[in-house]
Amino acid sequence: MYDRRSFLCRTALLALGAVLPGALRAQTPSAPGRLLYGLPAGATGHKLASGALDILAKQLNTEYQLEINEARESREASETVKGAPPDGATLLQVQSGSMVMHPNLYSSLNYDPLNDFTPLALLGDFPYSLTLGPAVPASVVTLTHYLDWVAENPEYRDIGFSLYGSQAHLVSLVLARNKEIALRPQPYKAVKPLVHDLHTGTLAAAVTVAGNNAVLGRGQLRSLAVTGNQRLKGWPTTPTFAEEGVNGMDIIGWYGWFAPAHLPTGIAKDLRDKIHAMQATAEFAHLQDELLLNQVDMEPADIRERMRQEIAVYGKMVQTYGISQIV
Template structure:
């Protein structure tokens, strides 16, 4: 064989390997992966999933989609993923409440947050806001003023939240408890339906992730009276915290996390974690979530597991002090 022919054949083999490489790399890539959320389109949970689905399509799976399984305050999605194949294609995205708080309020929960799921990564963290709409006089500009206004007419002492037994629900309940009054709670399937009712004047106030209010502030139909963080939210720096307004020990934040069914192998968990972390750090995801009042973060599976355990233990005594159960 001549030297020229050897060079030609080597070059051809190299080119073929170059072209075949991506195909070989994608040979084990699933056709479809799903982010499954228990909340409707348009809210913060859905927004995180859609941002990441767009970012991870073609790298984690050929197609990454979002499936909204609403109902039962987010439980429908959690229950569904629990029994799905643990091959990395069925990804639960959920707020902490469904796993850290619900065990304290449901006597018969259809899932075990620690035994039924494999933690993968944190996704975002956020504060809550307490806001009012057109049904409340414009002279009401603080949470204590709202409580004083509601106390004058108990029929108006009401607020909505995205789910019974969620952190926003308990923030409203704690505000009433601290003020020596009861605020009636209206549970919705997600924050946006509650926010729209508030904007329409059917509901005086809503407790929800602060980002749920931001897109509507320009309408002039929403006023955020207080924020739940330990410090003022960078997304609403002009809004005083609840602690600043005299509600001591009422500093609450929450997170969204990603989980797989418990049977997922360590390799499957690691593959998803390795795909999520750069996606969550990308500028388009970080900036896109910031619009919704969300701070994009990631973690190791162990860090997420530890944070869930810590929040689960913190909320037990709080729930007991409020006296709420799913049957109450």
């Protein structure tokens, strides 16, 4: 039996099949393109990019090579794509913070998220998780239990997150203020050392991209709560922060693909058609499920509007929670 998503996936691929022999394949570049990603390898975003590019190459005759450029907290990757020729050969994968948090974090940002790029597609929404490592006893099974345990074991009051000024940073601050507990947010440069410290017990808890628990957790990490207004399909027993009595946690991240600004209309349409066809495959649906991502269908104007709204919302939160700007 096919569910609705499976039916729509197959319908989209059949429709695209009628087009591929002509216009789409005619515009496929002879040399592989580049997809730049500005966060370290090994975590959810890296696996998403690799999996999506593999589907594009094998099923849609469109080849891009992934390049990891994590310099300067993903800013260098964004600047590189901003300055690339608008010919569809150079694309950018972002985790949403670089588009909606960075404008509020850096006093001088060398790219404009709204005007320097052409949105192509969002590849999935994701919540953030309050993630515990083995340092926390297995008997701690709710957020209240965890906070009580921290109060009794203040040496474990550090709560890790990846990158200063990120959405995960905000989650840790909202939790600490809402529950009036002296949690001490600790920034990490990358998610792998953070997860390593969770595994070894050096760190008791962290705010992580939910999918990183599946990618890097090795079964030793557990989630007590997730951000957003609904539970994750893949974690039906894990409550939201709102269900645990924490307000202000409608903090959802996303991954997106962008091209340089002024991309010709025909090339932009060609790329979007291919990406949408890739997203319609059963393989991509499986990849999203594996990485705990929710499908997002938004047109370019809607992506820009979402970014504009999130920049404003997070700007207010940065001020409210006292995250200092980086000069």
